[in-house]
Amino acid sequence: MSFLDSLKSTAKNLGDKAADTAEIAKLKMKISSAESDIKGVYTEMGKKLFEEHPEYLEKFFTEEKGKIEELTANIAALKERIEAVKNTVGKVEDAAAEKVEEVEEKIEESL
DSSP: OOHHHHHHHHHHHHHHHHHHHHHHHHHHHHHHHHHHHHHHHHHHHHHHHHHHOHHHHHHHOHHHHHHHHHHHHHHHHHHHHHHHHHHHHHHHHHHHHHHHHHHHHHHHHHO
């Protein structure tokens, strides 16, 4: 086999390997997507069970149910804090706007 033939063969093998690698990557992405979809279905199943059949949770998932309830309570408390901060920020903004108006009026009066 001549050098040129050897080079062609090597290039062909590299091309085939690149195509195989690309195909494997595509298949792995499809697997990952399917696994993600399965997790989503499990999540929906668990949510439905939590909302519609809490009696099963007490029997099989006592610890997990407690964690969900605790996290839900924490989320509610955080949302309340957000609203409190928004209200405080709004009051500060209003007070600042009033001061700006007062200063503007004084400036106008002095001119």
